[in-house]
Amino acid sequence: MTLRMGDSIDVAAIPAGLDAYAGYVNGHWATYPAVVAAHPAARHLSISVFADGHADCLDVETGDATDAQAAAWLAAWTPGNTTKPVLYTSASNVASLLAAVGRPRDSLLVWSAHYRGDQHLCHPDTCGYPAADATQWVDHDGQWDESVVTDTFFPARPTPPPPSPPPPPPTQGWCTVNLPVLQQGSTGPSVRSAQTLLGGLAADGIFGPQTHQRTVQYQQQHHLGADGIIGTHTWGQLLGTPQ
Numbered sequence: 623m624t625l626r627m628g629d630s631i632d633v634a635a636i637p638a639g640l641d642a643y644a645g646y647v648n649g650h651w652a653t654y655p656a657v658v659a660a661h662p663a664a665r666h667l668s669i670s671v672f673a674d675g676h677a678d679c680l681d682v683e684t685g686d687a688t689d690a691q692a693a694a695w696l697a698a699w700t701p702g703n704t705t706k707p708v709l710y711t712s713a714s715n716v717a718s719l720l721a722a723v724g725r726p727r728d729s730l731l732v733w734s735a736h737y738r739g740d741q742h743l744c745h746p747d748t749c750g751y752p753a754a755d756a757t758q759w760v761d762h763d764g765q766w767d768e769s770v771v772t773d774t775f776f777p778a779r780p781t782p783p784p785p786s787p788p789p790p791p792p793t794q795g796w797c798t799v800n801l802p803v804l805q806q807g808s809t810g811p812s813v814r815s816a817q818t819l820l821g822g823l824a825a826d827g828i829f830g831p832q833t834h835q836r837t838v839q840y841q842q843q844h845h846l847g848a849d850g851i852i853g854t855h856t857w858g859q860l861l862g863t864p865q
C-alpha cells in the first residue's frame with residue numbers, strides 16, 4: 623500500500639484529501655506550521671534545507687544541503703513524524719548520496735525526485751535508479767508536487783478500537799428477568815409482591831392454594847398460559863412490562 627503526499631511552497635495550492643503533506647521548517651518558505659494547520663488529520667513530513675536543521679527530512683540538492691553534510695545531519699536526527707531519517711534528493715543523486723553517508727540502507731529512508739511523467743516508486747526494476755521509499759514524481763502545473771510514499775515511511779497509526787457493541791435488545795424487562803419463578807410452595811418477599819399485584823389475596827408471602835387459584839384466574843383474564851406458575855410472562859403482565 624502506498625500513500626499520496628503533496629508539497630508546495632504555496633500551502634494553499636496543495637489539494638485536500640491527500641494522505642500526507644510535507645513542509646519546510648526553514649529556508650525561504652517555512653511552510654511546515656501552515657501545512658500542519660491546514661491538514662491537521664493527515665501525516666506530516668518536516669523538511670530542513672540546512673544540515674543543522676531539525677526535521678524529519680533533509681533536502682539534499684543544489685542550493686540546499688550537500689551530500690557531504692548528510693552524515694552529520696543523520697547523526698543528530700531524532701524521531702519525529704517518520705520511522706527513520708529521510709533524505710530527499712534527485713533520483714540521479716541517490717547512489718552518490720548513499721555512498722557519501724556510508725550508512726546501512728535500512729537505517730534511513732530515501733525520498734527521490736524523479737519526474738518521469740508516471741506515478742512510480744524509483745527502483746532498478748521500474749526506472750533503473752536505486753530503490754526509494756518515496757518518489758516525487760509529478761509537478762502539477764508548477765503548483766504543487768505529488769509523491770508516492772510507501773506505508774513504511776510513517777509509523778503505523780494505532781488501530782481505532784472497534785465501536786462498542788450495541789446493548790442487547792430489550793426483549794424482556796430487566797425486572798422480570800431477575801424475578802424468580804413462583805408457584806405453589808414458594809415463599810418470601812417476591813410472593814408477597816405477587817400477591818399484592820394479583821389483588822384479592824392476603825399478602826402473607828406464602829404461595830398456597832388460594833394464591834394458585836388467583837394466579838390461574840389472573841392468567842385466564844389476561845390470556846396467558848393458565849398454569850398457576852408466575853414466570854416471565856405473568857410477571858410482565860403484573861408489572862406492566864411489555865413482553
Ligand SMILES: [Zn+2]
Pocket residue numbers: 713736738742743744745748749750751757
Ligand atoms: Zn524513478
